Amino acid sequence: MRPLRDNGLSILFGALFLVTLIGQSIAGYLEHNEELREHGQALVSFGSFVTSSEFVVDVAENWQSEFLQFFLFIAATIWLVQRGSPESKKPGDEGVGTDEEQKVGEHALEDSPSWARARGLRQVVFSNSLLLVMGTVFVLSWLAQSLAGTVVMNSENALHGQPPITWLEYLGTPDFWSRTLQNWQSEFLAVGAMIALSIFLRQRGSSESKPVGVPHHTTAIESD
Structure with a gap:
């Protein structure tokens, strides 16, 4: 447990960064496809969106x-x-x-x-x-x-x-x-x-x- 204690701040903020980045990518993907749908365009995959x-x-x-x-x-x-x-x-x-x-x-x-x-x-x-x-x-x-x-x-x-x-x-x-x-x-x-x-x-x-x-x-x- 000592490595977790000694690196608690880095671990916490690293985890928060990953969670929020993933959340942003999912929300952005859904919003982007909604806009495409409204304009009658083909939807994109999640992988295509996060590399766009x-x-x-x-x-x-x-x-x-x-x-x-x-x-x-x-x-x-x-x-x-x-x-x-x-x-x-x-x-x-x-x-x-x-x-x-x-x-x-x-x-x-x-x-x-x-x-x-x-x-x-x-x-x-x-x-x-x-x-x-x-x-x-x-x-x-x-x-x-x-x-x-x-x-x-x-x-x-x-x-x-x-x-x-x-x-x-x-x-x-x-x-x-x-x-x-x-x-x-x-x-x-x-x-x-x-x-x-x-x-x-x-x-x-x-x-x-x-x-x-x-x-x-x-x-x-x-x-x-």
């Missing part, structure tokens, strides 16, 4: 906004602080920190990752690996959303007797930016609310909250 641009664009637009949120949050917390929030370093600790603080190079611990002990490019890559991966997934998800969205729009244009458009033309359409910005604004709102509300509100036992009795103005790391 209609499904990919909906999934990708959610993924890209989520990874953009974390990419910006990780980058912003290097240099910006919010006094009193457990999501922030304490004021005065802005920046990337010294090698000693980060336990890299000659200051690495005996059981530190090998790339933390390395020098040069490997250490630079590992030191920024979280931001690099988040940014890469965001860019790839955004690209998948835009390409799939182009296919979907051209399918709709064909139904209405309109000419197809290119990928670059789609990037300038209201449809693309409506899909994109409605997700971005919700992610920014959620992160901003978490940062601000955690200054004044508590959740006993959560690592995302300060201890219940810590003053509002105290940043979580200052209470250790």
Whole structure:
């Protein structure tokens, strides 16, 4: 049972991700076939739907906004602080920190990752690996959303007797930016609310909250 306990958060959210993705695919499949039925067109199989641009664009637009949120949050917390929030370093600790603080190079611990002990490019890559991966997934998800969205729009244009458009033309359409910005604004709102509300509100036992009795103005790391 220890592996389950030690990896409980990853297992929970991995399971929730799979359940909701499957649920989205089933609901989207039923909705898509209902639309085809209303237009007198042939229905598609479930396998055809989940590999279609209609499904990919909906999934990708959610993924890209989520990874953009974390990419910006990780980058912003290097240099910006919010006094009193457990999501922030304490004021005065802005920046990337010294090698000693980060336990890299000659200051690495005996059981530190090998790339933390390395020098040069490997250490630079590992030191920024979280931001690099988040940014890469965001860019790839955004690209998948835009390409799939182009296919979907051209399918709709064909139904209405309109000419197809290119990928670059789609990037300038209201449809693309409506899909994109409605997700971005919700992610920014959620992160901003978490940062601000955690200054004044508590959740006993959560690592995302300060201890219940810590003053509002105290940043979580200052209470250790």
